[in-house]
Amino acid sequence: MLRSLDIRNMLIIERLSLDFHPGLNVLTGETGAGKSILLDALGFVLGWRGRAELVRAGAAQGEVTAVFDLPEGHAARAVLAEAGLTPDDELILRRVNAADGRKTAYVNDRRTSGEVLRTLSDTLVELHGQHDDRGLLDPRGHRTLLDAFAGTDALRASVRAAWSGLAAARRRLAEAEAALAAAKGEEDYLRHAVAELDRLDPQPGEEAVLDTRRRAMQGAARIREDVLRALHALGNDGAEGLMRDAARWLDGAAEAAEGRLDAPMAALDRAGIELAEAAQGVEEALDALAFDPAELEAAEERLFAIRALARKHGVLADELGAFAGELRARLEAIDSGEGNLRALAADLAAARAAYDSAAAALTGARREAAARLDRAMAAELAPLRMERAVFRTEVTPGDPGPEGRDAVAFTVATNPGAPPGPLNRIASGGELSRFLLALKVCLAQGAGALTMIFDEIDRGVGGATADAVGRRLARLSEGAQVLVVTHSPQVAAKGARHWRVEKRVTGEVATSSIVALSPADRIDELARMLSGESVTDAAREAARALLAG
Numbered sequence: 240m241l242r243s244l245d246i247r248n249m250l251i252i253e254r255l256s257l258d259f260h261p262g263l264n265v266l267t268g269e270t271g272a273g274k275s276i277l278l279d280a281l282g283f284v285l286g287w288r289g290r291a292e293l294v295r296a297g298a299a300q301g302e303v304t305a306v307f308d309l310p311e312g313h314a315a316r317a318v319l320a321e322a323g324l325t326p327d328d329e330l331i332l333r334r335v336n337a338a339d340g341r342k343t344a345y346v347n348d349r350r351t352s353g354e355v356l357r358t359l360s361d362t363l364v365e366l367h368g369q370h371d372d373r374g375l376l377d378p379r380g381h382r383t384l385l386d387a388f389a390g391t392d393a394l395r396a397s398v399r400a401a402w403s404g405l406a407a408a409r410r411r412l413a414e415a416e417a418a419l420a421a422a423k424g425e426e427d428y429l430r431h432a433v434a435e436l437d438r439l440d441p442q443p444g445e446e447a448v449l450d451t452r453r454r455a456m457q458g459a460a461r462i463r464e465d466v467l468r469a470l471h472a473l474g475n476d477g478a479e480g481l482m483r484d485a486a487r488w489l490d491g492a493a494e495a496a497e498g499r500l501d502a503p504m505a506a507l508d509r510a511g512i513e514l515a516e517a518a519q520g521v522e523e524a525l526d527a528l529a530f531d532p533a534e535l536e537a538a539e540e541r542l543f544a545i546r547a548l549a550r551k552h553g554v555l556a557d558e559l560g561a562f563a564g565e566l567r568a569r570l571e572a573i574d575s576g577e578g579n580l581r582a583l584a585a586d587l588a589a590a591r592a593a594y595d596s597a598a599a600a601l602t603g604a605r606r607e608a609a610a611r612l613d614r615a616m617a618a619e620l621a622p623l624r625m626e627r628a629v630f631r632t633e634v635t636p637g638d639p640g641p642e643g644r645d646a647v648a649f650t651v652a653t654n655p656g657a658p659p660g661p662l663n664r665i666a667s668g669g670e671l672s673r674f675l676l677a678l679k680v681c682l683a684q685g686a687g688a689l690t691m692i693f694d695e696i697d698r699g700v701g702g703a704t705a706d707a708v709g710r711r712l713a714r715l716s717e718g719a720q721v722l723v724v725t726h727s728p729q730v731a732a733k734g735a736r737h738w739r740v741e742k743r744v745t746g747e748v749a750t751s752s753i754v755a756l757s758p759a760d761r762i763d764e765l766a767r768m769l770s771g772e773s774v775t776d777a778a779r780e781a782a783r784a785l786l787a788g
Contacts, residue, residue, distance in 0.1 A: 240720045241364070241690045243306045246280045248298035249336075251742070251751045259690075263716035265734030266724045266753070267764060272740040273751030274724045278366075278694055281305065284334045285364060286344065286356030294338050304333045307363055307690075314362035319346070322355045330363075332356060366692045367675050376662055376675075382605075382647035385632060388682050389608030394601045395642060401594040402641040408590035412583040419576040422569055429570050432552070436563035441545050446556040449542040456535040473518040482511050594639070601643045605634050609647075612681060619677035622707040624700075625670065628653045630678075649678065672696040673708065680711050683719070690720045697727040706788075709733035728768040732785035737761050761786065 246255040251273060268274050283293060284303035294301040307330040309315055316326035324346050333345040334356065344351050346359070386395060422429075471477055486507050493500045549556040572579075609632035616630040629652040637646030650659035653670055662674055676696055697708045709730035715721055716735070725731055737756045742749055756764055765782035766774045 240308045241305060241722070242308055243304075244277075244281060244284075245304040246277075247302045248295040249280050249283070249293050249301040249303060250276045250295060251749045252276060252280065253295065253750050255751070255753055257738070257753060259720065259722070260736055261716075261718075261720050262735035263713050263733060264720070264722045265731045265737045266722065266740055267726070267731050267737070267768060268740030269742075270726075272742045274740045275694075276751060277740065277753070278692065278724065281364070281692075282366075283336065284332050284356070285360035286334070286353040287360065293336050299338055301336045302333065304331065306331050315359050318355070318358050318362060322346075322351065322358075324349060324351070324355075330359075332359070363690060364692060365689045366694065367679060367696055378648050378661065381632075381649050382642065382645065384682050385605055385608055385612065385634075385647050388612055389604055391601060391604050391608075394597070394604055397597045398594070398601050398643050399641045401590070401597040402639075405587075405590040405594045408583070408587040412580070412587050415576070415580055415583050419573065419580065422573045422576065426570075426573055429566050429573070433563060433566050433570060435548070436559060436566070439541075439544055439548060439559075441548070441556065441559040443557050443560060446542065446545050449538050449545070453535065453538045453542060456538070469521055473514060473521060478514055479511075479518065482507060482514060486511070598639065598643045602634065602645050605643075605645055605647065608632075609634050615681040616677055619680055619711070620673070623673040623677060623711075624704045624707075625653075625673055625677075627655055628670070628674075629659065630674070631659050633659075672698060673700065673704070676708060676711055680715055683715055690722065691715065692722045692724075694724050695726065696723070697725055697730050701727065702729070705729035726768065728765045728782065728785055731768065732765060732782075732788065737764065739764050 240261060241259050244257045246252045266274055280303045284305045309328055309330050315330060319326045331347050335343045344353055344356050473479060489500050489504050545556050549559055552562055554562050612632050613630055620628055631650045633648045633650055635646045637644055649662055651662055651674060652659040697705055700708060705727040706729040712721055712723055713733040723730060738753045739756055740753050742751050762779055762782045763774060765785055766778035769781050770778035
């Protein structure tokens with residue numbers, strides 16, 4: 240609810256403060272007094288696009304501050320949170336317009352953008368007039384308005400869920416088709432690569448084992464010949480044979496040597512034992528160095544084959560087995576792809592059927608609500624002296640989407656037998672005002688959180704019709720806040736609170752002000768509106784009758 244509006248140095252307003260209340264708030268005044276300026280100032284602080292030059296002549300800047308009450312759950316709280324602003328029970332909007340055209344906006348004293356103000360304004364204020372292009376005259380919003388009237392929240396939630404499921408099923412099928420097409424393009428390569436890997440069947444760690452074995456066999460080949468020569472040098476044809484000969488010769492000479500050969504012969508015996516151990520060790524080493532040349536060739540061939548395959552596929556040798564598994568999985572996807580596509584196509588058909596069912600239920604609810612809205616409109620139009628006009632809510636097939644597959648448009652025919660057409664093209668100014676008022680009354684459920692502003696919506700009507708307009712505005716203000724700018728005394732009399740817009744000229748400077756009217760002042764203002772510049776006693780009596788009525 241709009242609680243207060245403070246305007247400084249805007250157009251012909253020097254300083255103006257207004258406190259608003261729930262219910263029907265009425266603003267009246269002579270033409271040119273500044274009623275439209277008040278709405279321009281409110282539109283400015285709400286971020287609406289309007290006049291380019293707003294700063295009062297001679298002032299450095301103009302400023303407008305609007306204070307709103309925000310109850311728990313108000314839609315503006317979500318807008319504030321999304322903009323990084325802390326919601327509170329009180330919302331203060333302030334916008335400054337410098338004389339050079341620069342504009343600065345604040346929300347609760349934090350600087351923000353005009354776009355945030357405009358987004359907030361959609362949750363705070365609803366403006367209706369003969370040139371309304373923000374709400375009821377915009378066909379893009381008619382479906383939303385009908386849904387609010389019909390109470391289709393649960394049905395629309397089902398449609399959105401079904402649409403999400405349908406979109407997901409389409410995406411999965413498209414991805415599977417693309418993956419299968421890409422896989423089929425490399426099928427020959429996959430089959431050849433898998434066969435090649437399967438033939439080789441490389442094992443994790445095998446490359447290191449083969450490399451170690453190969454190095455060992457290559458090393459054995461290089462030293463085995465020297466070890467063999469050493470074994471021959473130690474054997475019967477070498478040192479061992481010579482030592483036996485020496486021992487035999489010394490043994491024959493020992494008796495005549497009178498003991499002088501005993502020590503050398505003992506040493507020779509010990510050396511023979513050591514020599515035998517050395518020969519045995521060399522022989523064992525030679526056995527260990529023995530290898531099959533064919534084994535070396537086979538090990539080298541397999542090692543080189545594994546490394547060549549790893550280079551070919553750009554992976555490590557130890558990863559060849561896992562890589563082969565990946566290729567097999569891709570082949571299996573090709574082999575099972577057609578069956579998978581059939582399953583996904585079945586899922587898509589089921590998702591489409593679920594969406595069609597949910598959308599059909601929503602369409603049925605919208606058509607039923609459209610008929611109820613048309614009947615409600617007929618009941619509202621008759622007292623507004625438009626009983627021959629026909630209002631139709633057209634629900635026609637539209638493009639499927641998350642909100643269903645219906646297009647909704649409000650159409651009217653003002654003359655019997657005339658074809659229906661859009662509101663803003665068929666109705667005249669006065670008729671359009673009454674159509675908008677009747678439609679707003681019918682669609683008013685849940686509008687209590689919005690401040691509704693009607694700018695001379697009663698233009699072109701008078702008498703009983705104006706009285707009917709006033710009664711509907713009063714009914715619309717029950718549990719809500721309505722601001723009406725009017726020239727109609729019948730409408731003004733229905734207000735719970737009444738302000739008069741006045742313009743004064745001092746020297747060559749014009750200023751506009753707004754005066755809250757007392758009960759006696761209201762009688763004089765209504766009398767002025769009834770009789771013109773000269774207020775008569777009869778006009779005052781008529782004003783009292785309007786207020787009493």
